[in-house]
Amino acid sequence: MASAHKHHEHSGEGLIEEARSVLLAAGEQWTEMRADVFGALAQRERPASAYDLAESVSALRGKRVAPNSVYRILDLFVRTNLARRVESANAYLANSHPGCQHDCIFLICDVCGQAVHIDDDTLTGALVAAARQAGFADVRPVVELRGTCAACS
Structure with missing residues (x-):
């Protein structure tokens, strides 16, 4: 049986506060932008592109926000574990447990676009071990x- 990763899931204001704490602990600033x-990303139930988020933040702020600025922030969020990148969709999801480091496995619905993450440290650990055995370092599994999904089938 696979080893599931246990952690506390955050949502709503609790998620935003946890993300703020994690970013500050990483030595970064929690700016208004x-x-x-992060607020726009956390409200999404499906993966969002930087363009989607730039549009949402532009509407919120009442002025245009460049997607490039959003990409830089998303890169920071991925590096600090506040967000996950769904590689095949070039889109992002807020990490509901930002203080917990592990590799995610995404299940992506081809019909509705929903992305659900599951954790299986045994599987991702085996992938990292296989890569290291092949001579790779700094391995980060991306499993999609x-x-x-059940709702669409």
Whole structure:
């Protein structure tokens, strides 16, 4: 049986406060723009692109926000574990447990676009071990499975 990773899931204001704490602990600043981008990301149920988020933050702020600025913030969020990047969609999801480091496995619905993450440290650990055995260092598993979610099947 696979080893599931246990952690506390955050949502709403609790998620935003946890993200703020994690970013500050990483030595970064929690600016208004970063708060707005994270808030827009946290409200999404499906992966969002930097363009989607730039549009949301632009509407919130009443002035245009460049997607490039949002990309830089998203890169920071991924580096500090506040967000996860769904590689195949070039889109992002807020990490509901930002204080917990582990590799995620994404299940992506081809019909509705929903992305659900599951944790299986045994599987991702085996992938890292195999990569290291092949001579790779600093390995970060990116596992995405595509199919149809229960609601769409």
